[in-house]
Amino acid sequence: MTAPSPRNVTAAHEREMLESFVDFYRDELKETLTGVSEADARRRLVPSLTTLIGLVKHNCAVERNWFQHRLLGIPRDQIDGLASADDRSWAVRDDETVADVLAEYDAACAVSRRNAARYPLDHVVPHERLGDLSLRWIYAHMIQELARHAGHADILREQIEAANVVVGSD
Secondary structure (H helix, E strand, O other): OOOOHHHOOOOOOOOHHHHHHHHHHHHHHOOOOOOOOOOHHHOOOOOOOOHHHHHHHHHHHHHHHHHHHHHHHOOOHHHOOOOOOOHHHHHOOOOOHHHHHHHHHHHHHHHHHHHHHHOOOOOOEEEOEEEEHHOOOOOHHHHHHHHHHHHHHHHHHHHHHHHHHHHHHO
């Protein structure tokens, strides 16, 4: 599914606009893995745990955290897959491929869409540190989170492509 550009929903109703932005940035994040080798997807170019494939894997956990744990109140240990955005969420097993992680992300996003569709934007859920949060706030937070991580991924992809051009020019 390719999300419509947020430019195409400038006069849409609020929910359609929020969903469009979330889906657009989900697609932007996934796009950074398109055509990347398994080795390049795992290449660490910064001191943190951040890799292209790790960014998508991390966002699987972010989706589950906000749209299953927070929105539905499902305990994290009852959610299929990691639902905590801690350091473990960046880890990709050696036997997981780019295709596997993209499929996991697509599945997590599909569950997020279904869960969010059940509630109005004003639906409120408790958060132990932030207080009551609306679905509207969750969407806005996800836009911020996804846009930031898509930007990180763009930079990593740029570094990978530049390194491959240098290596390929010998």
